[in-house]
Amino acid sequence: MVTSMQAAVFVALGEPSRLRIVDLLRAGPLPVGAIAEALGIRQPQVSKHLRVLGDSGIVSSQAQARQRIYQLEAAPFEDIGQWVASFERLWDDRLDSLGDFLNSITHEKKDDGP
Amino acid sequence: MILQLFKKKKEFTLQRTYRAPIATVWEAWTQADLLRQWWGPKNTFVPECRIEPHVGGEVYVVMEAGEGMGKYAGTRWPMAGTFTRVDPVSRLTYDARSWTDGQEATTTIEHTNDITLQERDGQTTLTLDVTISSIGDKAKMAAFGMKFGYKAQLDKLAERLAGQSG
Numbered sequence: 333m334v335t336s337m338q339a340a341v342f343v344a345l346g347e348p349s350r351l352r353i354v355d356l357l358r359a360g361p362l363p364v365g366a367i368a369e370a371l372g373i374r375q376p377q378v379s380k381h382l383r384v385l386g387d388s389g390i391v392s393s394q395a396q397a398r399q400r401i402y403q404l405e406a407a408p409f410e411d412i413g414q415w416v417a418s419f420e421r422l423w424d425d426r427l428d429s430l431g432d433f434l435n436s437i438t439h440e441k442k443d444d445g446p
Numbered sequence: 447m448i449l450q451l452f453k454k455k456k457e458f459t460l461q462r463t464y465r466a467p468i469a470t471v472w473e474a475w476t477q478a479d480l481l482r483q484w485w486g487p488k489n490t491f492v493p494e495c496r497i498e499p500h501v502g503g504e505v506y507v508v509m510e511a512g513e514g515m516g517k518y519a520g521t522r523w524p525m526a527g528t529f530t531r532v533d534p535v536s537r538l539t540y541d542a543r544s545w546t547d548g549q550e551a552t553t554t555i556e557h558t559n560d561i562t563l564q565e566r567d568g569q570t571t572l573t574l575d576v577t578i579s580s581i582g583d584k585a586k587m588a589a590f591g592m593k594f595g596y597k598a599q600l601d602k603l604a605e606r607l608a609g610q611s612g
Contacts, residue, residue, distance in 0.1 A: 416456045416578060419544075419555060423576060425487035427462045430474060430572075433484035434466040 344388040349373060350381045354390060354404065361394075361403035456578040461571065468565035471572060472535035475561060481507065489514035493522075503529045505540050508547075522547035527559075536563050545582070556580035 345351050352371055356362065364382065368375040382402055385391035393400045464471055474480045476499040482492035486509045494508040505527045511518040527542025538561040545554040560575040 416458070416581075419557075419578070420458045420460070420576070422487070423458075423460055423574060426485060427460055427572065427574065429487055430471075430484045431462060431464055433480075434464045434470060434474065437470070438466055 344384050344390055347381070347384075349377070350385055353378070353381055353385065357391065357402060357404045361401045363396075363399045363401050365399070367402065456581075458576050460574045460576075463569050463571045465568070466570055467568065468535050468563050468570045471563055471570045472538075475538055476534075485509060494524075499529060499532050499534075499538070501529055501532055503532070505529060505542065530558075531560075537561070549582075551582070553582045554580070555582065 345354065349371065353367055356367060356370055362370075364375060364378050367373075367382075368378045371378070373381075382391060382393070386393065389405055391402050392405050393402045395401075474484065476497055478495040478497045481497060482495040485492050485495070485507055489512050490509050491512055492507060493510050494506065496504055496506040498504045506524070508522050508524045510523075511521045513519050515521070523544065523546055525542050525544040527540040529538070529540045531537055531539035539558065541556075541558050543554050543556050556579045558577045558579070560577075562573040562575075564571045564573075
């Protein structure tokens with residue numbers, strides 16, 4: 333199911349410059365000036381893109397000294413974490429299952445014992 | 447490429463202490479006829495299992511959903527891997543792929559499992575470290591809450607992007 337928030341994420345990333353900004357921010361938080369310089373885009377344009385990315389929850393910003401630092405937010409990418417969590421749950425169940433199995437065979441041994 | 451957003455490694459660690467000697471726990475992991483008795487959680491069974499517990503040896507286990515799994519009944523989840531470290535009876539490491547049968551291209555998870563056993567007072571503590579290095583496209587797409595149709599669009603977008611930066 334595509335929720336409105338996820339649709340916004342898709343729209344936000346569906347613009348090449350914004351995708352490049354997201355890609356750049358993967359390496360760590362940056363101020364707008366550094367983003368503009370790295371991508372060769374004028375600063376007002378970058379600010380506009382950052383606003384769209386901010387509205388969809390992909391990027392957040394923090395004031396630091398006299399500038400704003402932009403960083404990637406985890407939430408839009410959390411579904412991938414859920415996928416990993418379901419894999420983790422499988423192994424968790426499996427280790428419990430091993431415990432039940434070990435109990436069953438040690439009991440058998442006791443029953444067979446003297 | 448947008449999918450590289452997800453190249454980051456994911457890790458988790460699980461630990462259990464069992465009332466069993468270390469050799470028994472080791473055997474449960476390294477003997478196919480024993481492993482198949484516990485590998486599948488409730489309502490699943492293991493129709494295929496091959497284990498060659500030596501470095502370079504194969505580990506292949508298929509878990510299959512039984513009747514109790516309703517609409518999933520008959521679904522098979524294989525895991526195929528190779529042992530990279532085998533120190534009886536304390537350490538077992540293998541690289542593997544796990545997937546849903548019939549959807550291998552989109553559901554494969556590549557992972558390394560590192561099992562450490564330690565015995566103390568007749569109890570054995572098992573530590574399982576799992577490192578996931580790759581996750582199938584379907585999961586990556588799900589991460590954006592997208593239906594499959596978007597994939598072509600995204601690929602096109604990535605191509606255009608590559609063209610621009612190149």
